[in-house]
Amino acid sequence: SKCFVFHLQKTIRPVQAARGVHQSAHPAPEDTVTASFGQFISEIKPQHLSPVVLQRSKRMVLDSIGVGLIGSTTDVFDLALQHCQHMYAPDFISSVYGRSNVRLSPTLAAFVNGVATHSMDFDDTWHPATHPSGAVLPAVLALSDMMPASRKPSGLDFLLAFNVGIEIQGRLMRFSNEACNIPKRFHPPTVVGPMGSAAACARLLSLDSSQCSHALAIAASLAGAPMANAATQSKPLHIGNASRLGLEAALLASRGLEASPLVLDAVAGVAGFSAFYEDYKPQPLDSPHDGHAFLLEEQDMGFKRFPAHLGMHWVADAAASVHKLLVGVGPGKISPDQVQDILLRVPLSKYINRPFPESEHEARHSFQFNACSALLDGEVTVQSFTPGAIRRPELHALLSRVRLEHPHDNPANFNLMYGEVQVTLVGGDILKGRCDTFYGHWRNPLTNESLRKKFRNNAEVVLPSAKVERLIEAVDELDRLDDCQDLLSQLQ
Amino acid sequence: SFLKLRNFPFHIKLVCSQAAVFFFFFVCLFVCLFSLLQGITESFGAAIHALGASQLTDGVINRSKRMMLDTLGVGLLGTRTAVFNKALKYRITFCRSSSIWGRSDITLPPCYAALVNGIAVHSMDFDDTWHPATHPSGAVLPALLALAETLPSRPSGLDLLLAFNVGIEVQGRLMRFSREAYNIPERFHPPSVVGVMGSAAASAKLLGLSPSQCSHALAIAASSAGAPLANAATQTKPFHIGNAARRGLEAAWLAQMGLEGNPSMLDMDVGLGVYYNDYSPSTMPDCASGAFRWILEDQDVAFKRIPAHLAMHWLVDAALAARGKLQEAAWNFDLSQIQRVTLRVPPSKYINCPFPITEHQARHSFQFNACSALLDGKVTVASFDPAQINRSALKELLSKVEVKTPADNHPSFDKMYCEVQIETAQGESCTARCNTFYGHWRKPLSQEDLVEKFIVNASSVLCTEGVEGVIDVIGNIEKVTECSVLGSYLRMTSNTLEKVYSTGMI
Numbered sequence: 001s002k003c004f005v006f007h008l009q010k011t012i013r014p015v016q017a018a019r020g021v022h023q024s025a026h027p028a029p030e031d032t033v034t035a036s037f038g039q040f041i042s043e044i045k046p047q048h049l050s051p052v053v054l055q056r057s058k059r060m061v062l063d064s065i066g067v068g069l070i071g072s073t074t075d076v077f078d079l080a081l082q083h084c085q086h087m088y089a090p091d092f093i094s095s096v097y098g099r100s101n102v103r104l105s106p107t108l109a110a111f112v113n114g115v116a117t118h119s120m121d122f123d124d125t126w127h128p129a130t131h132p133s134g135a136v137l138p139a140v141l142a143l144s145d146m147m148p149a150s151r152k153p154s155g156l157d158f159l160l161a162f163n164v165g166i167e168i169q170g171r172l173m174r175f176s177n178e179a180c181n182i183p184k185r186f187h188p189p190t191v192v193g194p195m196g197s198a199a200a201c202a203r204l205l206s207l208d209s210s211q212c213s214h215a216l217a218i219a220a221s222l223a224g225a226p227m228a229n230a231a232t233q234s235k236p237l238h239i240g241n242a243s244r245l246g247l248e249a250a251l252l253a254s255r256g257l258e259a260s261p262l263v264l265d266a267v268a269g270v271a272g273f274s275a276f277y278e279d280y281k282p283q284p285l286d287s288p289h290d291g292h293a294f295l296l297e298e299q300d301m302g303f304k305r306f307p308a309h310l311g312m313h314w315v316a317d318a319a320a321s322v323h324k325l326l327v328g329v330g331p332g333k334i335s336p337d338q339v340q341d342i343l344l345r346v347p348l349s350k351y352i353n354r355p356f357p358e359s360e361h362e363a364r365h366s367f368q369f370n371a372c373s374a375l376l377d378g379e380v381t382v383q384s385f386t387p388g389a390i391r392r393p394e395l396h397a398l399l400s401r402v403r404l405e406h407p408h409d410n411p412a413n414f415n416l417m418y419g420e421v422q423v424t425l426v427g428g429d430i431l432k433g434r435c436d437t438f439y440g441h442w443r444n445p446l447t448n449e450s451l452r453k454k455f456r457n458n459a460e461v462v463l464p465s466a467k468v469e470r471l472i473e474a475v476d477e478l479d480r481l482d483d484c485q486d487l488l489s490q491l492q
Numbered sequence: 493s494f495l496k497l498r499n500f501p502f503h504i505k506l507v508c509s510q511a512a513v514f515f516f517f518f519v520c521l522f523v524c525l526f527s528l529l530q531g532i533t534e535s536f537g538a539a540i541h542a543l544g545a546s547q548l549t550d551g552v553i554n555r556s557k558r559m560m561l562d563t564l565g566v567g568l569l570g571t572r573t574a575v576f577n578k579a580l581k582y583r584i585t586f587c588r589s590s591s592i593w594g595r596s597d598i599t600l601p602p603c604y605a606a607l608v609n610g611i612a613v614h615s616m617d618f619d620d621t622w623h624p625a626t627h628p629s630g631a632v633l634p635a636l637l638a639l640a641e642t643l644p645s646r647p648s649g650l651d652l653l654l655a656f657n658v659g660i661e662v663q664g665r666l667m668r669f670s671r672e673a674y675n676i677p678e679r680f681h682p683p684s685v686v687g688v689m690g691s692a693a694a695s696a697k698l699l700g701l702s703p704s705q706c707s708h709a710l711a712i713a714a715s716s717a718g719a720p721l722a723n724a725a726t727q728t729k730p731f732h733i734g735n736a737a738r739r740g741l742e743a744a745w746l747a748q749m750g751l752e753g754n755p756s757m758l759d760m761d762v763g764l765g766v767y768y769n770d771y772s773p774s775t776m777p778d779c780a781s782g783a784f785r786w787i788l789e790d791q792d793v794a795f796k797r798i799p800a801h802l803a804m805h806w807l808v809d810a811a812l813a814a815r816g817k818l819q820e821a822a823w824n825f826d827l828s829q830i831q832r833v834t835l836r837v838p839p840s841k842y843i844n845c846p847f848p849i850t851e852h853q854a855r856h857s858f859q860f861n862a863c864s865a866l867l868d869g870k871v872t873v874a875s876f877d878p879a880q881i882n883r884s885a886l887k888e889l890l891s892k893v894e895v896k897t898p899a900d901n902h903p904s905f906d907k908m909y910c911e912v913q914i915e916t917a918q919g920e921s922c923t924a925r926c927n928t929f930y931g932h933w934r935k936p937l938s939q940e941d942l943v944e945k946f947i948v949n950a951s952s953v954l955c956t957e958g959v960e961g962v963i964d965v966i967g968n969i970e971k972v973t974e975c976s977v978l979g980s981y982l983r984m985t986s987n988t989l990e991k992v993y994s995t996g997m998i
Contacts (some may be wrong), residue, residue: 076751079746079749079750079751082749083742083745083746083749087601087602087742087745089600089601184762185762185766187715190715217722217723217726217728218723218728218731220719220720220722220723221681221684221719221720221723221731221732221735222719222735223718223719224717224719224766225715225716225717225718226714226715226717226757226760226763226764226765226766226767227766228711228714228753228754228756228757228760228762228763228764228766229712229714229715229753229754229757232752232753232754233751233752233753234712234715234751234753234754237712237715237746237751238715241715241716252578255578256578257575257579257727257728257731258726258727258728259723259726259727260722260723260725260726260728263720263722263723267722267841268841269678269839269841269842270678270721270722270724270842271678271679271680271720271721272720272721272722272723273720273722274720275679275680275718275720275721276720350762351762
């Protein structure tokens with residue numbers, strides 16, 4: 001599938017032949033991709049945020065907080081929090097989602113809140129694929145908590161930092177064609193997530209352009225985790241660590257730590273950020289000026305309606321339409337006895353192909369499980385992944401009837417894939433459902449009402465409704481808040 | 493059933509006994525296959541759990557004690573560096589419990605102590621190097637010492653020694669999963685790949701985790717592995733070792749608390765295999781079986797005499813030899829007569845730096861180390877001071893250097909050589925070559941010289957009692973009842989020295 005690498009926008013100038021005549025064998029600092037990123041981060045201003053970007057990023061902030069709040073009820077969050085409380089010194093600074101009497105040092109708060117955000121695989125997904133907000137928001141929140149009361153960032157500064165973190169992630173992923181497809185080697189949030197977090201925090205700390213570059217370079221040494229830990233209990237730590245380590249990188253850069261000035265550039269024989277990709281063509285970022293288009297302007301975010309890998313949403317919607325057909329025909333409930341065979345036509349991707357998932361983490365990464373849950377219940381919800389729900393005999397019966405096919409026209413790419421569910425009934429009838437674009441995908445975005453409904457369902461699990469409503473208001477007005485404290489104080 | 497066969501007709505007896513033989517054969521085959529199919533990750537977990545002090549051989553004990561001593565020395569010296577102080581200032585918080593080497597006034601939570609002490613160890617590129625290439629001890633010892641100080645079980649010196657060796661062994665095993673690992677790296681900095689795994693293994697050992705928890709510690713640690721090589725030759729490089737130590741310890745703790753990762757992390761290409769272009773993992777032999785042999789037994793480490801990248805050691809020895817030859821040949825020889833210096837070295841971009849500016853670049857520069865050796869007749873800790881790096885005489889000499897990478901010079905610490913050729917304006921030419929420098933595993937440092945290196949390093953921050961205490965404890969580590977006594981010696985600073993360094997006057 002084609003990707004963005006050579007899709008030049010007006011804001012990106014072509015790569016220059018940067019080798020000068022210096023005897024140092026390095027290009028002049030100003031000409032490097034790395035320096036251009038540092039410059040961008042330090043020079044970008046709130047007025048560069050367009051109304052569309054403001055609107056879309058506020059939706060991301062709201063959704064991210066909501067999934068973080070519900071995520072604070074999970075086992076993995078509990079484990080991470082206990083680890084931080086027992087193995088580190090008490091440091092009552094930055095707040096923790098859903099725990100009113102708990103604060104941690106900023107990096108550890110970013111860590112646990114990041115874990116919460118990704119704990120149920122309920123957080124946003126972008127194209128090229130990554131979970132951008134979970135890597136950035138916890139760090140920006142933690143850093144804001146760290147700042148003295150008299151000098152808290154304004155809502156607009158907060159939002160700007162957040163958007164810088166998202167933008168940098170998007171730009172970096174466009175350095176590689178490999179990034180456009182569902183990942184096979186490194187889990188993308190671990191590659192670009194720390195970089196986004198470092199960028200966002202560098203922006204919030206108002207570091208100069210050299211420090212911003214070094215923050216990115218320091219973060220690169222903290223990036224990268226293998227895909228093998230996806231679909232395990234360790235996966236949420238990928239986002240937690242991305243957030244935490246990016247913040248750490250920015251703080252170290254603010255103290256003067258230096259790293260490679262060529263980390264984003266392609267240097268033969270010495271890998272920098274390129275280490276994480278097979279193909280790598282970096283592009284410099286233009287110095288921001290009026291009219292700089294954030295990537296979010298042209299590529300919206302996908303929000304999930306249920307807590308599972310994005311790929312599941314296609315098969316769930318396809319299976320749900322078959323469920324409707326079946327329920328329409330006969331009694332309200334589906335019985336496995338009616339079903340002879342279930343065929344799923346899905347992209348080829350090993351880590352989301354699990355015929356009999358045993359844990360909730362595996363279930364969230366199983367085409368088979370999500371299709372059968374939706375077939376059985378008409379929808380997939382938070383409750384679909386409880387141990388009781390996972391072990392239902394009727395679900396297991398359906399699972400044993402599933403086959404997978406990987407049509408050539410169904411690439412492992414969130415912009416191009418589809419999901420097809422074909423159910424053969426015992427009588428011989430064949431029912432088909434197909435989903436090209438699920439509701440919540442960037443091509444068919446959740447309405448504001450739907451997004452808020454998701455937020456309320458999530459947040460009300462841990463916060464009283466009054467606080468939940470105030471949070472909605474605070475995020476909605478974020479760009480007009482003088483002091484982001486109004487947001488921070490509602491989180492616990 | 494054999495007894496009952498007596499009453500059967502002969503041909504049936506034969507068939508039955510043949511069947512029994514076949515059955516027995518297939519059972520054996522099945523058992524063999526099963527053990528082959530036992531997950532690799534699982535075998536590592538089992539080994540980490542089961543390896544006991546009785547399996548430590550004299551050879552391994554001796555070599556690993558030398559590694560510990562050297563590591564502590566370079567770490568103590570490293571606490572004087574700017575990078576260490578930046579990291580320390582960043583990490584000071586209220587409550588502490590583990591020692592910071594060379595500091596009597598602060599302690600930190602164990603993860604952060606592991607971080608900063610690990611940074612100290614690698615801050616000057618003075619720590620040990622192995623083959624395949626990595627810096628094994630710096631990723632492990634700081635984590636273990638920090639952890640030991642917090643354990644209510646109060647581990648003994650032998651416990652520490654065993655855990656240390658587990659951490660080294662795991663690193664060695666993992667590197668042998670890839671041919672790529674045998675050469676000087678180009679993509680990921682090896683300590684960031686295997687170092688965190690070694691730290692996790694060692695910490696899991698000291699914590700006494702179950703085999704399954706040990707496997708999960710490795711799986712969790714894998715998500716913390718892998719830093720790009722681009723940060724070598726920068727101030728961030730020491731963080732690679734510091735973070736390896738810290739995050740491996742954290743992985744072990746998380747596993748202890750029940751966090752789980754992929755139980756086949758080491759088995760899969762999409763597991764640890766992501767850090768390599770070729771990846772062929774194999775199981776760790778059952779340590780009770782007699783098939784187990786420590787890698788350190790057969791493959792020693794190199795200890796450095798110069799705080800610079802290992803490759804520089806060949807070069808300096810060759811440069812000094814060439815210089816010596818010229819001085820002998822020409823009575824009135826002086827350096828200004830040098831017209832050209834040709835270095836024949838293995839190909840490796842990140843240690844090829846014609847005009848280094850920072851100390852970090854200088855430690856990773858063939859050109860700089862050759863010229864320092866030619867100018868001064870030696871390369872020492874002091875050679876990397878800013879004033880020395882910026883000398884005009886040095887810069888002038890640097891401009892006369894040419895680097896060549898002959899086809900027969902393989903970028904591997906086991907096979908490389910360095911050659912220095914000096915040509916003078918008078919037409920004289922002198923060449924010297926070094927195949928194995930003193931300190932390499934083929935020509936190990938004598939015990940006396942190793943201890944001498946430690947004394948010089950440690951005395952920069954510790955008082956005599958501390959210096960001698962560490963030597964004594966490490967020398968007799970197998971008999972020490974509580975290894976945390978090491979921490980108290982590591983904090984015995986000479987007061988004046990500590991005041992100078994802790995005010996940040998770097």
